[in-house]
Amino acid sequence: MIRPLLLLAALALGWMGPAATQLRAEEPPNILFVFADDQSFSTIAALGNSEIETPNLDRLARRGTVFSHSFNMGSWSGAVCVASRTMLNSGRSVWRANEIYRAADRERAEGRWWSELMKQAGYRTYMTGKWHVPAKADLSFDVVADVRGGMPKQTEAGYGHPAEDPRERWSPSDPRYGGYWEGGTHWSEVVGNHATDFLADASKRDEPFFMYIAFNAPHDPRQSPQAYVDRYPAEKITVPASFQSLYPFKDAIGCGESLRDERLAPFPRTPHDVQIHRQEYYAIITHMDAQIGRILDALEDSGKADNTWIFFTADHGLACGEHGLMGKQNLYDHSVRVPFVVVGPGVPSGATIETPVYLQDVMPTTLELAGLDKPDHVEFHSLLPLLAGETHSLYPAIYGAYLDLQRSIRTERYKLIVYPKAERVRLYDLQDDPQELRDLAEQESSKPLIQTLYRQLKALQKELGDDLELDFVANTDAFGLPLND
Numbered sequence: 001m002i003r004p005l006l007l008l009a010a011l012a013l014g015w016m017g018p019a020a021t022q023l024r025a026e027e028p029p030n031i032l033f034v035f036a037d038d039q040s041f042s043t044i045a046a047l048g049n050s051e052i053e054t055p056n057l058d059r060l061a062r063r064g065t066v067f068s069h070s071f072n073m074g075s076w077s078g079a080v081c082v083a084s085r086t087m088l089n090s091g092r093s094v095w096r097a098n099e100i101y102r103a104a105d106r107e108r109a110e111g112r113w114w115s116e117l118m119k120q121a122g123y124r125t126y127m128t129g130k131w132h133v134p135a136k137a138d139l140s141f142d143v144v145a146d147v148r149g150g151m152p153k154q155t156e157a158g159y160g161h162p163a164e165d166p167r168e169r170w171s172p173s174d175p176r177y178g179g180y181w182e183g184g185t186h187w188s189e190v191v192g193n194h195a196t197d198f199l200a201d202a203s204k205r206d207e208p209f210f211m212y213i214a215f216n217a218p219h220d221p222r223q224s225p226q227a228y229v230d231r232y233p234a235e236k237i238t239v240p241a242s243f244q245s246l247y248p249f250k251d252a253i254g255c256g257e258s259l260r261d262e263r264l265a266p267f268p269r270t271p272h273d274v275q276i277h278r279q280e281y282y283a284i285i286t287h288m289d290a291q292i293g294r295i296l297d298a299l300e301d302s303g304k305a306d307n308t309w310i311f312f313t314a315d316h317g318l319a320c321g322e323h324g325l326m327g328k329q330n331l332y333d334h335s336v337r338v339p340f341v342v343v344g345p346g347v348p349s350g351a352t353i354e355t356p357v358y359l360q361d362v363m364p365t366t367l368e369l370a371g372l373d374k375p376d377h378v379e380f381h382s383l384l385p386l387l388a389g390e391t392h393s394l395y396p397a398i399y400g401a402y403l404d405l406q407r408s409i410r411t412e413r414y415k416l417i418v419y420p421k422a423e424r425v426r427l428y429d430l431q432d433d434p435q436e437l438r439d440l441a442e443q444e445s446s447k448p449l450i451q452t453l454y455r456q457l458k459a460l461q462k463e464l465g466d467d468l469e470l471d472f473v474a475n476t477d478a479f480g481l482p483l484n485d
Contacts, residue, residue, distance in 0.1 A: 027307055028121070028122065028123070028208040028370060028371065029208065029307050029308060029309050029344065029345065029369055030202075030208050030209050030210075030211075030304055030307060030308040030309070031118070031123070031208075031209070031210045031211065031308070031309050031311070031366050031369065031370075032211045032213070032295075032299060032308055032309070032310045032311070033210070033211060033212050033213065033311045033362065033366070034213045034215075034292060034295070034310070034311065034312045035129075035130075035212070035213065035214040035215065035312075035313065035314065035315065036215050036217065036218065036285075036288065036312075036313070036314040036315075036339075037081060037130055037151075037214070037215060037216055037217065037218065037219040037314065037315055038081075038218050038219045038220075038314065038315075038316065038317070038318040038328060039218055039285065039314035039317065039318070039338065039339060040314075040317035040318050040320070040334050040335070040337070040338070040339075041068075041070070041317060041333070041334075041337040041338050041339050042334065043218075043281070043282070043285055043339070044057045044058065044061065044339050045057075045058050046058035046061040046062065047061060047066065047068070047339065051232075051237065051238060051282065052282045052285060052286065053231060053282075053286045053289070054285065054286060054289045055289065055293065056289045056290070056292045056293035056296060057289055057292065057312065057339070057341070059293070059296065060292075060296075060310065060312055060341045060343055061341055061350070062349060062350055063343045063349055064310070064341050064342050064343030064344070064347050064348075064349065064351075065341070065342050065343075065347050065348060065351040065352070065353060065387060066339075066340065066341050066342075066351070066352045066353070067340040067341075067342070067353050067355075067357050067383070067386075068340075068352050068353065068354050069337065069354055069355070069356040069357070070313060070337065070338050070339070070340035070356075070357050070358065070359050070361075071336050071337055071338070071356065071357070071358055071359065071398050071400070071410070072084050072087075072315065072316040072317075072336050072338060072358070072359055072360075073087060073093060073094045073358055073360070073399055073400065073401065074094050074331070074336070074399070074400050074401035074402055075094065075329070075401070075402055075403070076094065076095070076098040076101075076403065077403075078254070078259060078260070078261075078329055078403075079132075079150060080315070080316050080328045080329060080402075081130075081132055081150065081219075081315045081316065082101075082132055082133065082150070083097065083098070084315040084316050084359070084360075085131075085132055085133045085315055086098075086100075086101050086104065086133050087360045087380075088114065088315070088359070088360045088362070088363055089104075089113055089114045089115070089133055089135070089140075089363070090104070090107055090112070090113065090114075090377075091112075091114070091360070091363050091364065091375070091377060091378030091379060091380055092377060092378070092379055093379045093380075093464050093465070094401055094464065094466075095401075095464055095465040095466050096379070096464075096465055101133075101134065102134060104133055104134040104135035105134065105135045105136060105139070107135065108135045108136070108139060108140050112375065112377060113135060113140055114363050114366075115127070115140045115141050115210065115212065116140065117367055117370075117372060117375070118210040118366065118367075118370060119142065120372070121367075121370035121371060121372050122207060122208065122370075123207070123208050123209060123210040123370065124142050124143070124202075124205070124207050124208070124209045124210070125140075125141040125142045125143070125209075125210045125212070126141055126142065126143045126144075126145070126198050126209060126210065126211045126212065127140070127141040127143070127144050127145070127147075127211075127212040127213075127214070128144070128145035128146045128147075128190075128191055128194040128195060128198075128212075128213060128214070129146065129147075129148055129187075129191045129194075129212075129213060129214035129215055129216065130148045130149075130150070130214040130215065130216045131147050131148070131214065132149065132150045141212065143198065145194035145197070145198065146190060146191075146194055148187060148214075148216055151216060151219045151220065151221075152178070152179035152180045152182065152187065152216060152219075152221060152223075153178055153179065153182065171226075172221070172222060172223040172224060172229055172280050172283065172284075173223065173224065173225055173226035173228075173229055177221070177223070179221040179223050180216070180217070180221070180223040180224075180284075181223065186223070186224070186225070186287070187215075187216050187217070188215055188216070188217045188224075188284075188287055188288045188291045189291060191213060191214075191215055191291060192290075192291030192292075192294045192295060195211065195213050195294075195295045195298070196294055196295060196298035198211065199211075199295070199298040199299055199301070199302045199304070200298065200301075200302065202302055202304060203301070203302035203303055203304065208370075209304075210366070210370075213295065215288050215291070217284045217285065217287070217288040218281055218284040218285045218288060218318075220261075220264055222277070222280035222281050222283070222284045223280075223284065224280075224283045224284045224286070224287035225287065228283040228284070228286050228287045229279065229280065229283045231282075231283065231286065232278075232279045232282045232283055233279070234272075234275040234276050234278075234279040235275065237274075237275040237278045237279055237282070238278075239271045239274050239275060239321065240274070240320075240321050240322045240435075241435050241437060242322040242323045242332075242334075242435050242436065242437055243269070243271065243274060243321055243322070243323075243324070244269070244323055244324035245268035245269050245270070245324060246267065246268045246269070246324050247323050247324035247325055249419055249422045249424060250262070250324070250325070252405070252419055252421040252422035252424075253330065253402070253405045253406050253419050253421070253422060254329060254402065254403055254405045254406075255325055255327065255329055255330055259327060259329060260327075261326055261327025261328065261329060262325065262326050262327050262329075264277070264326050264327075265277060265321075265326050268324075269321065269324050269326075273321070274320070274321030277320050277321060277326065278320050278321060281318075281320050292312075296310075306345070307345065308344070309342070309343065309344035309345070309347075309366070309369060310341075310342070310343040310344065311340075311341070311342055311362050311365075311366070312339065312340070312341045313338050313339060313340040313341070313359045313362060314338040314339060314359070315338075315359070316328045316335065316336060316338060317333070317334050317335045317336060317337055317338055318334065318335060319332065319334050319335050320334075322334045322435075323436075329402055330402065330406065331400040331401075331402060331406050331407075331408040331415075331417050332417075332436050333415075333430075333434075333436060336400055338359050340357070340359060340362075342365075342383070342387065344369075347387060353386055353387075355386055355391070355393055355394065356393065356394075356395060356398050356410070356412070357381075357383060357386070357394060357395070358380055358395070358398075360380045361380045361381055361382065361383050361394070362383070363378065363380060364378050364380050364381055364382045365382045365383045365384060367382070368382040368384050369384070381394045381395075396456075397409050397410060397411050397456055397460060398410040398411075399457075399460045399461075399464060400417075401466060401468075404420065404421075404468050405419065405420065405421055406418070406419060407420070407457060407461070407466075407468065407470060408457075409453050409456055409457040409460060410430070411453070411456075413429060413430055413431045414427065414428065414429060414430060414449065414453060415427070415428045415430055415436070416450060416453040416454065416457065418454075418457065418470055418474075420468065420469075420470055420472055423472050423473060423474055423475070424441075424474060424475045425441050425450060425454075425474045425475065425476060425479070426439045426441050427439060427440040427441040427446055427449070427450060427453075428440065441474075441475060441476050442475060442476055446476070446478070447476065447477070447478035448478075450476060450478040450479075451478055454470075454478075454479070457470070458470065
């Protein structure tokens with residue numbers, strides 16, 4: 001739902017239709033895109049987490065509009081961030097993004113890349129931080145301050161937490177372990193330094209800017225200064241309600257001991273392991289939040305804030321002890337649902353939009369703000385109609401995929417997860433069970449719903465170019481009925 005104030009603001013800006021074209025006719029807005037890595041939707045204080053401290057993300061949420069149900073579509077790789085970022089910068093859905101993954105530099109050269117499109121609209125484009133797509137960052141943007149790889153290099157001592165007491169071998173605040181400390185300054189602080197430097201320079205220029213600010217945080221190794229770790233005594237951290245010592249289908253869905261992310265904690269999981277990981281997860285998020293605060297302050301100091309749209313989101317979420325999992329290679333909400341906040345001229349303060357969207361919708365949204373028509377190859381949608389008060393869904397359902405091992409479909413109320421190799425389906429009522437604790441798949445009364453969701457999933461597969469065959473005998477004999485009619 002959208003508050004009436006938002007509709008009035010939209011009308012005042014002339015949004016209902018090719019909205020941003022009229023906005024741009026007066027003065028093209030600046031775009032500040034801030035991107036986290038591995039940050040779940042449930043890790044911001046203002047959005048309901050009473051344990052974490054995120055004063056600057058809270059500040060954004062109070063100033064702007066939150067899309068509370070924003071999702072990543074999935075991945076063809078264990079490196080889910082690669083797929084997410086390729087979708088983001090190409091505008092293509094997951095399997096079509098996979099097709100052009102190795103041709104990313106061609107996409108850039110032919111003007112189809114996000115940053116290239118913004119250049120065409122007259123923007124000075126800037127990037128610093130994590131890139132992790134094959135297109136060359138220094139050619140994709142006008143100004144590149146720093147380009148980081150997929151994650152900080154991990155030493156043997158910092159690679160996960162061994163079965164013995166992890167405190168004896170590993171300290172997230174100790175620079176001796178490298179990782180985020182390589183180079184002498186924490187990587188999140190480097191991003192903050194570079195972004196504030198650019199904003200100081202932008203204050204002297206007239207052309208609009210597009211800033212792509214990409215933190216590696218809170219990706220592991222989850223390191224931050226000791227003062228931040230100390231804010232979260234491990235023994236006081238809440239263990240998630242969905243905690244399991246082992247996920248029952250972990251091997252068949254690609255989340256067993258062979259997956260790097262899952263090896264970060266020993267098998268079977270223990271509550272203590274989860275508390276340690278969540279302590280470090282919260283600490284590095286709070287440290288990143290402090291850098292975001294510096295960037296927001298620099299934007300205010302630049303004199304450009306009144307004509308700047310700010311977007312904050314993450315490339316995907318993360319399991320940090322939920323369901324016995326420690327990575328993002330699964331289709332539960334903690335791993336596919338991300339925070340998404342928009343601040344901009346006319347965007348109401350403290351508003352929430354519950355309509356499901358994909359995080360990659362930020363790309364066509366900025367194109368519309370820049371006065372560009374959406375290119376034919378861009379499959380995601382501008383969020384301006386929703387911000388303007390329209391209430392229709394952009395997507396009939398949310399699709400999820402991981403390799404050839406998992407598929408899901410999420411409607412407003414239900415989620416069906418399909419595990420082809422395990423020959424299992426899982427069904428959750430998200431309205432009554434938002435933490436996905438109770439699998440309803442084997443209940444007799446669930447069979448008609450499973451059939452309906454399965455047919456919808458098959459239709460989405462066809463629409464999105466997903467040719468994975470899902471016709472198998474599952475744990476419910478609802479799959480024994482004619483599902484392809």
